[in-house]
Amino acid sequence: xTYFFQQSLNALQLGSIYAxxxxxxxxxxxxxxxxxxxxxxxxxxxxxxxxxxxxxxxxPFVPTLVVSMIVxxxxxxxxxxxxxxxxxxxxxxxxxxxxxxxxLFLENFxxxxxxxxxxxxxxxxxxxxxxxxxxxxxxxxxIILLSIGLMVMLDLIVRKTMxxxxxxxxxxxxxxxxxxxxxxxxxxxxxxxxxxxxxxxAGTMYALAFPVIDPYMGIMIxxxxxxxxxxxxxxxxxxxxxxxxxxxxxxxxxxxFMPSTYRDFVxxxxxxxxxxxxxxxxxxxxxxxxx
Amino acid sequence: MIMDNTPSSTPVSKGHxxxxxxxxxxxxxxxxxxxxxxxxxxxxxxxILVPRFGLVNEYVQLIIIYIGINIILTTxxxxxxxxxxxxxVGHAGFMAVGAxxxxxxxxxxxxxNLLAAFFPLVVLAxxxxxxxxGLLVSVPSFKTRGxxxxxxxxxxxxxxxxxxxxxxxIGGPRGIPGIAKLTxxxxxxxxxxLAILVIRNFxxxxxxxxxxxxxxxxxxxxxxxxNTNKVKLLAFTxxxxxxxxxxxxxxxxxxxxxxxVFDILKSxxxxxxxxxxxxxxxxxxxxxxxxxxxxxxxxxxxxMWRMVLMPLMLVLLMxxxxxxxxxxxxxxxxxxxxxxxxxxxxxRKKEVSSGTPTS
Amino acid sequence: MALLRADHVTHxxxxxxxxxxxxxxxxxxxxxxxxxxNGAGKxxxxxxxxxxxxxxxxxxxLDGQELVGRKPNxxxxxxxxxxxxNIRLFKDLTVLDNVRIAYYNWLKYSSWESLLHIGRxxxxxxxxxNKALDLLEFFKLDQFADELAKNLPYGxxxxxxxxxxxxxxxxxxxxxxxxxxxxxxxIEQLMEFILWVRxxxxxxxxxxxxxxxxxxxxxxxxxxxxxxxxIAEGLPAEIRAHPKVLEAYLGEGGDQ
Numbered sequence: 001x002t003y004f005f006q007q008s009l010n011a012l013q014l015g016s017i018y019a020x021x022x023x024x025x026x027x028x029x030x031x032x033x034x035x036x037x038x039x040x041x042x043x044x045x046x047x048x049x050x051x052x053x054x055x056x057x058x059x060p061f062v063p064t065l066v067v068s069m070i071v072x073x074x075x076x077x078x079x080x081x082x083x084x085x086x087x088x089x090x091x092x093x094x095x096x097x098x099x100x101x102x103x104l105f106l107e108n109f110x111x112x113x114x115x116x117x118x119x120x121x122x123x124x125x126x127x128x129x130x131x132x133x134x135x136x137x138x139x140x141x142x143i144i145l146l147s148i149g150l151m152v153m154l155d156l157i158v159r160k161t162m163x164x165x166x167x168x169x170x171x172x173x174x175x176x177x178x179x180x181x182x183x184x185x186x187x188x189x190x191x192x193x194x195x196x197x198x199x200x201x202a203g204t205m206y207a208l209a210f211p212v213i214d215p216y217m218g219i220m221i222x223x224x225x226x227x228x229x230x231x232x233x234x235x236x237x238x239x240x241x242x243x244x245x246x247x248x249x250x251x252x253x254x255x256x257f258m259p260s261t262y263r264d265f266v267x268x269x270x271x272x273x274x275x276x277x278x279x280x281x282x283x284x285x286x287x288x289x290x291x
Numbered sequence: 292m293i294m295d296n297t298p299s300s301t302p303v304s305k306g307h308x309x310x311x312x313x314x315x316x317x318x319x320x321x322x323x324x325x326x327x328x329x330x331x332x333x334x335x336x337x338x339i340l341v342p343r344f345g346l347v348n349e350y351v352q353l354i355i356i357y358i359g360i361n362i363i364l365t366t367x368x369x370x371x372x373x374x375x376x377x378x379x380v381g382h383a384g385f386m387a388v389g390a391x392x393x394x395x396x397x398x399x400x401x402x403x404n405l406l407a408a409f410f411p412l413v414v415l416a417x418x419x420x421x422x423x424x425g426l427l428v429s430v431p432s433f434k435t436r437g438x439x440x441x442x443x444x445x446x447x448x449x450x451x452x453x454x455x456x457x458x459x460x461i462g463g464p465r466g467i468p469g470i471a472k473l474t475x476x477x478x479x480x481x482x483x484x485l486a487i488l489v490i491r492n493f494x495x496x497x498x499x500x501x502x503x504x505x506x507x508x509x510x511x512x513x514x515x516x517x518n519t520n521k522v523k524l525l526a527f528t529x530x531x532x533x534x535x536x537x538x539x540x541x542x543x544x545x546x547x548x549x550x551x552v553f554d555i556l557k558s559x560x561x562x563x564x565x566x567x568x569x570x571x572x573x574x575x576x577x578x579x580x581x582x583x584x585x586x587x588x589x590x591x592x593x594x595m596w597r598m599v600l601m602p603l604m605l606v607l608l609m610x611x612x613x614x615x616x617x618x619x620x621x622x623x624x625x626x627x628x629x630x631x632x633x634x635x636x637x638x639r640k641k642e643v644s645s646g647t648p649t650s
Numbered sequence: 651m652a653l654l655r656a657d658h659v660t661h662x663x664x665x666x667x668x669x670x671x672x673x674x675x676x677x678x679x680x681x682x683x684x685x686x687x688n689g690a691g692k693x694x695x696x697x698x699x700x701x702x703x704x705x706x707x708x709x710x711x712l713d714g715q716e717l718v719g720r721k722p723n724x725x726x727x728x729x730x731x732x733x734x735x736n737i738r739l740f741k742d743l744t745v746l747d748n749v750r751i752a753y754y755n756w757l758k759y760s761s762w763e764s765l766l767h768i769g770r771x772x773x774x775x776x777x778x779x780n781k782a783l784d785l786l787e788f789f790k791l792d793q794f795a796d797e798l799a800k801n802l803p804y805g806x807x808x809x810x811x812x813x814x815x816x817x818x819x820x821x822x823x824x825x826x827x828x829x830x831x832x833x834x835x836x837i838e839q840l841m842e843f844i845l846w847v848r849x850x851x852x853x854x855x856x857x858x859x860x861x862x863x864x865x866x867x868x869x870x871x872x873x874x875x876x877x878x879x880x881i882a883e884g885l886p887a888e889i890r891a892h893p894k895v896l897e898a899y900l901g902e903g904g905d906q
Contacts, residue, residue, distance in 0.1 A: 035438065083606050090613035093378060097566040100559055101605035108598035115595070223445065223555060230442050261464070265453035268446040272431075275443065279435055489765050496764035496771065497750075497757040500743075504751045507740035514700055515752040516726035516818045525761050571742075619742065627767065629775065634746065634795050636776075637783045 002133035007256040008249075013140050013209060015248025016147030020202035021225030022232065022240035023154060024195035030171035030235040031191050032088070034095045038079060038103040040222010042196045045106055046072045046203025047213045048114065054121050061123040065204045069197040076196025077189045085185070103218075110215035120211040143205045150201055151241055154194065158237055163190050171235065224251075227271055233284020242282055320622075321574075327624040331484065338480040352476060354588055356544050359479035360537045361580035363486040365564040366573055367533035370490055372562070373570030374499065375526050376506025377432065378441040381448030382534050382561045387553035388424050389417035389535025390542035391455060394467045397543065403471075410473045414482065414539040421535020422528045424451075429527035433520045436509070448558055455550040466549025467542075474544040482540060486533045487625075491573050493529060495630050502526045503571070563605055569615030574622040579615065651714060653678045653854050654699070654730075654822055659708035661691075661698055661878075668694045669878045672708070674856075676822070681848060681855045683869035685862075685889075687898055690875040692858045693735060696824050700732055701725040712822065727755050731820035733811045735827045735858075741800035745791060745810060748799050749782040752817035782817065788850075789813045804831065809843075816851055823847075825857040829864050837861055841868050866890065874898065 021043050028036045049068035053059045059067065083102050087095045128137045158164035166187045169177045178184040206221070207213050228247045232239025247267065254266040274282075320326060341347060364382060371379045396413045397406055406413075431443045456464045493499045501522035504512035513519050542548045560583075568579020586604075590597040608615070623631060654676040661669045669691045676682060684692050697703045699710055701722040710717040717725050731752075740748050757778055759770040786792040789809050794802055802810060808828065815823060828844065829837050841864055848855055859865045865872065866886045874882040874889060876898040882889055889895055 029438075035441075083610065086610045087613055090609075091570075093372070093566065093570070094609050094613035096378070097562065098606050098609040100562065101602040101609065104559075104602035105599060105606065108595070108602065112595045112599060219555065227442065227446075230439070234438060259457075261453070261457050264449055265457065268449045268453070271446050272443060272450075275435065275439060276431070279439060492765055492767045496767075496775075497754060497759070498761060498764050500747055500751050501754055503743060503747070504740050507742060508738050510702065510722075511734070511738040511740070512751070513722040514702070514726060514732060515754065515814065516723050517751060517754045518723050529765070629772065633776075633779045634783065637780050640780070 003256070005134045007252050009134065009136060009140060011249040011252035012245070013143050013248075014252055015245035016144050017202045017206050017209075017244075018221075018225050018228045018248050019241045019244025020147050020150065020198050020205075021221065022228035022244045023151070023237060024199040025226050025229040026232070026234055026237060026240040027167070027191050027195040029229070030237070031167060031174075031188060032084070032095075033174075033235075034084070034092065035099065035226070036084075036195075037096060037099040037222070037226075038106060039196070039199055040218035040220075040225065041103040041106040042072055042076055042079075042218070043199040043203045043206070043222060043225075044213070044215060044218030045075065045110065046200025047120075047207040047217065048110060048118075048203075048215075049200070050204040050207050051118055051120055051213060054123055061208075064123060065201060068200045068204050072200030072203070073193040073197035076192040076199075080188060080192040085188075103222075107215050107218070114215060117212050117214040120207045120213060122211075123208060139208060143209060146201070146205065150198060154198065155237065157194070163187065167191055224267075227268075231271060231274060231281055233281030236281070236283045239281055239283035246282075322623045324624045324628070326622075334480055334484075335477070338476040342476050353544070354584065356474060356476060356479045356540075358581050358584045359483040360540050360544070361561075361564060361584050362483050362577050363533050363537040363540070364561045365568060365576040365580040366486055366490050367530045367537070368561050369565050369568075369570065369573070369576045370493070370502070370526050370530045372565055373572065373576075374494060374506065375502045375523070376570075378437070379444040379530075380441055380555070380558050380562065381428075381444035381446075381451075383553040383555070383557035384444075384448035384451040385421040385425055385531040385534035386538035386541065386557065387451050387455065387548075387550070388531075389421040389538030390548050390553070391461060391467070391538075392420035392535070393417035393539035394470050394542045394548055395461060397471055397473065398467055398469065406471050406473060410478065410543070413473075414478075414536055417539030417542075418532045418536040421538065422532035425527045425531025425534075426524065428531070429524045432523050432527065445555070448553075448555055452550045452554055462549070464550060466547060466552070468547045470542055470546045470548065472543060472546055474540045479540060482536055486536065487573060487577065490529065490533065491625060492627070493525075494573070495627050498522050498525050506571075566615050567605065567608065569617035569619065571619040572615075572617040572621055574620075574625055575615055575617030578617060582616070652676055653713060654856070655711045656699070657709050657711075659695075659698055659705045659710060661694060661703060662706045667878050669698065669705075669875075672698075672875075672878075672880060674873065676854055676856060678821075678854055679848075679852070680871065681844075681857075681869055682871045682873065683865045684856065684858050684873045684875060685860070685865055686875035686881075689877075690898075691878040692875055693826060694878075695875070696732060696826055696858065699725075699824065700730055723755075726818050726820075729819070729821035730824065731815035731818045731822075732824035733808075733815055733826055733828065735830065737807050737811055739799040739807060739811060739814070742798060744796050745786065745799055745802065746779070746782055746795040748810060748814050749785055749817045750778060752814045753778045753782060756819065785813055785817060805836065812847065816847070820853065822854045822856065823851075825855060825859075827858055827860065829859055829861040832861075834863070837864055840864065844868060 021039065024039045025036060028034060046068045049071050050064045053064040053067040079102055083098050084095055087098055124139055124142060126137050126139045128135050158167060166182045169182060170184065170187055224247060225244065228243035229240045230243070231246055232241070232243030250267050250270055251263055254263045258266070342352060364386065368379065368382045371377050393413045393416060396416060401409055428444065428447050432440055435443060455461065461467060501512065501517040501519070504515070504517055505519055505522065509519060564579045564583045565576060567583055568577070569575030587597070587601065590600055593600060652675040654674065656672055656674040659669060659672040660667070672695060684695060686692055694703065698705045699717065701717065701720050701724070705718050708718070712728050712730060715728060717728070740751065757774050759774050763769040763771045783792055783795060786795055789812070791806060791810055791813060794806065799807065799810060825844070829840055832840060844855065845868060847853065857869070869886060872883065872886055872889045873880060874895050881894045881898060882892045
């Protein structure tokens with residue numbers, strides 16, 4: 001039982017990271033119906049800026065987080081402006097392939113400067129408490145609480161602010177809403193800024209929890225976060241959070257109670273089963289087809 | 292006005308003239324229907340002569356083999372992503388099945404002295420193995436579409452990789468080493484041409500048109516009587532068959548396979564070649580696969596920057612030519628003659644029948 | 651026996667009743683119209699007949715064969731074809747291919763023959779390509795045969811959609827607002843066109859339309875839907891004066 005609680009805590013930690021990344025996928029999808037395949041790599045860039053801020057600038061935890069969120073947020077806006085915006089009216093797959101290209105570019109560009117995995121210095125004094133046999137580290141607590149905090153913040157922004165209202169309106173109808181005076185480009189930029197900076201925050205936290213980073217770390221985690229978004233119902237913000245926690249839990253529990261090589265197999269098989277029963281994810285709604 | 296009559300007067304018009312010249316040559320190659328038989332015959336003869344007399348070095352021969360394999364992969368994926376309009380991201384999964392099935396035959400089941408003779412059958416077995424799996428994957432496509440089908444293919448790719456990793460008998464995560472190098476230039480040429488012809492034939496048939504109508508409007512297609520499930524099943528099976536063939540050829544030129552070789556990055560490679568060449572175009576797939584493979588080699592001197600330049604070029608191409616090199620158009624000599632001239636034949640027949648005096 | 655017979659057809663979207671207790675009997679060769687305000691459930695009736703939706707209750711028979719529960723392509727094969735309210739051509743395919751696709755069930759060759767272009771492939775392709783071109787000529791569209799469907803002018807697209815539907819070889823043709831977006835002169839031509847098509851192809855036609863001019867001009871019988879329920883049916887002249895119809899279109903007291 002203690003083992004189970006211990007693993008639950010790990011699941012919560014991994015799940016919150018997946019959830020943060022999944023939010024970026026889902027927000028962009030909601031607004032542009034485009035899968036931003038470069039998002040996992042922006043997560044990786046976030047981890048690397050944490051590394052840069054910590055090693056070269058010697059910054060402590062909170063400033064490194066802020067630096068990496070701001071830099072990557074701006075990078076996300078820039079990528080949208082330069083690479084995706086010209087393709088907004090092109091066939092949908094062109095934008096997806098462009099995103100794959102941008103992702104590869106980010107990976108290999110980082111690889112040129114950091115061909116070898118890098119170690120992140122300790123940014124948080126990690127104390128471990130032992131409660132009824134379950135060891136809880138301060139790092140885990142910080143990661144979980146911070147992620148939840150960021151998610152609550154995003155939820156508030158989307159539901160309570162003008163920008164958030166505009167985002168929801170545009171995801172409802174991309175053609176009509178701009179005619180009512182909602183500045184589409186500005187809202188898209190804001191979406192990218194928010195989504196990618198959350199991805200960067202996930203990158204920072206991941207780098208703290210698993211302090212060896214490399215340029216290809218974003219691929220697998222990116223795909224898994226994307227799957228989280230789909231499980232929750234792509235385009236649905238709360239769905240992405242739920243999906244992230246589900247996937248985190250499944251992965252940790254499979255690894256805890258079965259041979260760890262089964263982890264991917266079980267995770268993806270579960271995904272397929274879920275899609276059979278709920279083809280549009282947990283919170284997603286089918287788009288009505290008009291005939 | 293005068294400037295135009297003196298082509299070499301300025302570098303600008305000189306460049307312009309060159310572009311014109313190139314375009315004319317391009318159109319000549321694209322439209323001349325004699326090109327096809329010439330390519331077939333010359334290509335086949337060369338594929339035998341080149342290795343026998345060492346006309347080009349081993350390295351170039353290897354690149355040519357990879358071009359062939361990539362053409363097979365790209366054309367077969369184009370059937371799903373281009374002609375059917377779905378977004379499959381798991382092509383490497385089918386490739387893995389083909390590679391492993393064939394490699395098990397050549398490393399474990401067949402006696403060594405028979406390998407070369409049985410190689411075509413081994414490749415066929417790889418293709419059939421992949422096709423059976425493709426049949427399975429086509430079932431979710433009956434109900435699921437778009438991004439969700441993309442996820443299904445992605446999950447399929449991951450599951451194949453994961454299953455292979457967990458079977459110790461075929462090497463698990465370490466893979467199968469020491470595969471005989473059986474993929475030769477003539478065999479590559481044969482399978483490449485076969486893949487191109489068969490997929491082209493399919494596209495220019497009742498079923499292929501059904502596949503394309505699904506891309507355009509699945510509901511209308513169903514309502515016009517197209518058995519959408521059947522054509523989807525055919526398209527997935529055919530596509531995965533050739534992915535398996537490519538995998539078998541790949542295994543027997545690389546001589547070592549492991550699950551890692553067939554991960555999502557390999558699928559991404561094929562995707563890039565498809566969209567580089569242009570969707571819904573076999574010509575595009577041939578050109579896209581060739582351009583991508585050759586560019587990767589040409590850029591080798593750039594070292595690590597090569598992999599930075601490649602995606603950059605892809606992004607630029609997508610921005611300035613979102614439909615890829617060919618995008619839904621075809622060299623005339625790749626279109627079956629009957630289909631190309633169908634309207635002309637019909638008109639001529641009309642003229643003849645209306646020209647005859649009515650008694 | 652009636653060609654098409656719908657008995658007590660009812661359909662719910664979630665809790666919303668889109669069509670309730672719809673009954674219809676179409677004799678061979680008839681031309682019947684369904685009218686009603688927007689959202690009355692007219693297109694839903696078409697979708698129920700053609701199998702896009704499965705009726706929650708009731709039954710629909712064509713020549714005595716049950717349609718409810720069959721897939722759309724199976725129903726098309728039995729002899730029902732339709733057009734769409736908002737044109738749904740295969741836009742990026744040629745005009746010829748649009749029609750050839752509709753011959754899907756007529757072309758008789760196996761998938762193996764299609765892969766290798768052997769056996770019956772050539773003869774069948776030639777036969778149906780020529781049939782498709784004849785059909786296009788009939789509709790004065792043959793000069794556009796190798797154009798992409800999306801490049802045709804609006805009126806030609808409407809005609810192509812009807813040509814495509816006819817290629818499936820239907821007994822019953824369903825037209826969903828064929829006059830949408832046409833001016834009075836074009837509507838006049840369309841009326842003649844519909845009558846001509848019916849005669850040439852020996853069809854039974856059921857159509858949905860808002861243009862009273864067209865409906866009153868060519869339909870032999872009318873059915874009026876409002877909120878999914880049939881509120882009136884009869885000859886055009888009867889419908890014109892029916893109080894319930896006036897109420898549905900003009901609101902309560904609209905007859906004054």
